[in-house]
Amino acid sequence: MKPYAVTSGRKFSLKAYDSDETGEYKKTDQGKDKAKADTAKLIARLAGLQERLYANATRSLLIVLQGMDTSGKDGTIRNVMYGVNPQGCRVASFKTPSKDELAHDFLWRVHREVPPNGYIGIFNRSHYEDVLITRVHGWVSDATVKRRFNQIKEFEELLHENGTVVLKFFLHISKAEQKERLEARIADPEKRWKWNASDLEERKLWDGYVQAYEDAISATSTKHAPWHIVPANRKWYRNLVVAEHVVEALESLKLKTSPGPEGVDFSKIVIE
Amino acid sequence: MKPYAVTSGRKFSLKAYDSDETGEYKKTDQGKDKAKADTAKLIARLAGLQERLYANATRSLLIVLQGMDTSGKDGTIRNVMYGVNPQGCRVASFKTPSKDELAHDFLWRVHREVPPNGYIGIFNRSHYEDVLITRVHGWVSDATVKRRFNQIKEFEELLHENGTVVLKFFLHISKAEQKERLEARIADPEKRWKWNASDLEERKLWDGYVQAYEDAISATSTKHAPWHIVPANRKWYRNLVVAEHVVEALESLKLKTSPGPEGVDFSKIVIE
Numbered sequence: 001m002k003p004y005a006v007t008s009g010r011k012f013s014l015k016a017y018d019s020d021e022t023g024e025y026k027k028t029d030q031g032k033d034k035a036k037a038d039t040a041k042l043i044a045r046l047a048g049l050q051e052r053l054y055a056n057a058t059r060s061l062l063i064v065l066q067g068m069d070t071s072g073k074d075g076t077i078r079n080v081m082y083g084v085n086p087q088g089c090r091v092a093s094f095k096t097p098s099k100d101e102l103a104h105d106f107l108w109r110v111h112r113e114v115p116p117n118g119y120i121g122i123f124n125r126s127h128y129e130d131v132l133i134t135r136v137h138g139w140v141s142d143a144t145v146k147r148r149f150n151q152i153k154e155f156e157e158l159l160h161e162n163g164t165v166v167l168k169f170f171l172h173i174s175k176a177e178q179k180e181r182l183e184a185r186i187a188d189p190e191k192r193w194k195w196n197a198s199d200l201e202e203r204k205l206w207d208g209y210v211q212a213y214e215d216a217i218s219a220t221s222t223k224h225a226p227w228h229i230v231p232a233n234r235k236w237y238r239n240l241v242v243a244e245h246v247v248e249a250l251e252s253l254k255l256k257t258s259p260g261p262e263g264v265d266f267s268k269i270v271i272e
Numbered sequence: 273m274k275p276y277a278v279t280s281g282r283k284f285s286l287k288a289y290d291s292d293e294t295g296e297y298k299k300t301d302q303g304k305d306k307a308k309a310d311t312a313k314l315i316a317r318l319a320g321l322q323e324r325l326y327a328n329a330t331r332s333l334l335i336v337l338q339g340m341d342t343s344g345k346d347g348t349i350r351n352v353m354y355g356v357n358p359q360g361c362r363v364a365s366f367k368t369p370s371k372d373e374l375a376h377d378f379l380w381r382v383h384r385e386v387p388p389n390g391y392i393g394i395f396n397r398s399h400y401e402d403v404l405i406t407r408v409h410g411w412v413s414d415a416t417v418k419r420r421f422n423q424i425k426e427f428e429e430l431l432h433e434n435g436t437v438v439l440k441f442f443l444h445i446s447k448a449e450q451k452e453r454l455e456a457r458i459a460d461p462e463k464r465w466k467w468n469a470s471d472l473e474e475r476k477l478w479d480g481y482v483q484a485y486e487d488a489i490s491a492t493s494t495k496h497a498p499w500h501i502v503p504a505n506r507k508w509y510r511n512l513v514v515a516e517h518v519v520e521a522l523e524s525l526k527l528k529t530s531p532g533p534e535g536v537d538f539s540k541i542v543i544e
Binding site: 055056082085086087089093124179183194195196197203258259260264269271272 | 328346349353358394454461462475
């Protein structure tokens with residue numbers, strides 16, 4: 001696995017990352033099949049790791065998914081989180097904020113959705129929208145964005161210090177790939193429900209989004225809450241990379257079998 | 273599939289249901305394997321049905337899981353909901369109410385967790401605990417319980433009238449089966465985290481729980497929010513029965529491909 005993790009924002013540039021890349025896997029049907037088989041093995045490991053996370057209830061995992069429209073946030077959840085126990089997994093999709101949410105600081109609605117001990121939490125979009133879409137459209141000043149970068153870093157540090165592993169993924173697609181995916185969304189009646197009138201307008205702001213992402217990733221990549229730049233033009237490679245990092249993160253916790261409730265002498269219990 | 277649905281509480285008795293039953297499946301390794309293969313087929317259908325539910329976002333499904341300790345509520349979620357997209361599925365586990373929850377009516381904390389349009393909601397325990405554990409321990413009067421039965425019926429009717437399919441499952445195990453499962457929980461270090469000091473005390477109240485369940489099921493079985501008495505001594509048969517009913521409920525909605533956003537002429541969209 002190539003190093004996709006960004007743990008420091010110094011000299012970060014998205015141009016250095018190829019959205020079409022597939023690492024050690026060939027860009028052929030064979031490469032794709034091998035990647036899919038490897039992903040399936042990772043997902044099988046995920047179930048056991050999640051159960052141990054849930055049983056211990058001492059740590060948690062937060063997965064943040066960001067990327068341009070059609071970059072595959074929904075597809076990543078469907079394909080990588082297939083097989084996790086929904087009892088220990090919560091997905092929060094952040095859409096246009098409500099009036100009540102806008103009447104609070106931008107982290108308020110996000111903080112309420114962070115995973116409790118034992119859980120995997122997935123953010124489909126996140127607090128990063130408040131330094132991305134808001135910035136590209138000029139709804140917030142540069143000074144506000146700069147302040148928010150610091151607020152985000154401190155918020156994620158709080159989560160880390162409380163035992164939450166924070167994994168942030170930028171699903172990196174090319175502008176040409178987005179065109180194909182939007183066209184597929186229009187052409188396939190089964191996909192039309194995902195069409196959003198704003199998709200076309202947002203696409204015109206592509207360069208602004210690239211800049212906003214570069215700045216956000218530069219400003220908020222830390223050792224404890226790294227970004228991962230996932231080559232996402234090929235869905236099968238995207239799924240593999242995300243699965244690999246999720247499994248790695250859970251394994252790094254080195255959780256043991258949960259000891260069970262304290263002070264119970266299991267040898268003395270008799271059930272009648 | 274035998275008729276496990278209870279749509280009217282008249283003359284209901286739990287004794288008429290055999291917790292050890294396996295329907296048309298033999299109680300052999302062969303029968304078990306066949307049931308597991310059939311369950312896998314049902315689960316594969318579930319993913320597509322859920323996606324259509326999510327895409328249309330016009331209806332929702334609420335699954336209520338109740339049963340004695342060790343009856344398999346967690347296992348049912350893990351084994352049957354394996355493969356659903358966690359983005360469209362929310363599990364709410366109702367434990368001892370908090371002070372804030374107790375300061376409200378008993379349906380308050382439950383109402384907040386009902387699935388929105390497009391979602392599958394799973395209640396691991398539910399509002400029924402307020403006419404079960406509370407009653408068996410004498411924390412509430414019979415008059416309160418009787419009033420709550422009506423309140424529950426009206427609450428579930430509200431959900432039904434709003435487009436939520438309400439499926440209630442009683443996972444039916446025998447007292448002997450519970451003994452074995454509690455012993456397994458003690459014996460296996462991987463399962464000890466599930467041990468609860470109250471498990472032994474609750475077991476002593478078995479007969480009281482049977483009576484409380486009979487009364488609750490009698491009082492709250494309706495056409496629109498039926499109970500299903502699931503033979504649950506054999507986990508593989510329990511999973512099959514629940515999967516079958518969930519798939520049937522989603523299919524009965526006859527959801528078509530979502531038309532997508534209104535007023536969009538997809539033939540006129542050009543992506544540049």
